[in-house]
Amino acid sequence: MTQKNTKIWREANTERVRASARKGVRKYTQKLKLKVVEHYSNATMECAGCGISDIRVLSIDHINGKGNLQRRKIGVRSGHMFWSWLIKNNFPPGYQVLCMNCQWIKRHTNNECNQKDNSVLDV
Ligand SMILES: [Zn+2]
Numbered sequence: 001m002t003q004k005n006t007k008i009w010r011e012a013n014t015e016r017v018r019a020s021a022r023k024g025v026r027k028y029t030q031k032l033k034l035k036v037v038e039h040y041s042n043a044t045m046e047c048a049g050c051g052i053s054d055i056r057v058l059s060i061d062h063i064n065g066k067g068n069l070q071r072r073k074i075g076v077r078s079g080h081m082f083w084s085w086l087i088k089n090n091f092p093p094g095y096q097v098l099c100m101n102c103q104w105i106k107r108h109t110n111n112e113c114n115q116k117d118n119s120v121l122d123v
Helices: 003-012 014-040 067-074 079-088 100-110
Strands: 058-062 095-099
Touching: 003 014, 014 058, 014 079, 014 095, 058 067, 058 079, 058 100, 095 100
Parallel strands: none
Antiparallel strands: 058 095
């Protein structure tokens, strides 16, 4: 297909192009997540708290808490931006894999939900 033909085809199939782009992004972010979870779970692909291995609920937890503040500091807003930041920075230490339940439990236990102290960052 010539470049001109490709352009015409893409214009005629915008919905298909968009859908496949979305699919591509999802696939790409899934890959990032798998890579990061694999590293921080020591390849067990499990939550460090309860051992659940459902990738859909697993996330990267900042061991010392203040994950949100740290993410703001490095300027990443969404999960996949954070995952690619971790990869680009050669998997910095201080993180673990937790499921959403264990994250909430940890936050509650450490009282991180009421944290108003934005000044101190121990990263
Ligand atoms: Zn868990």
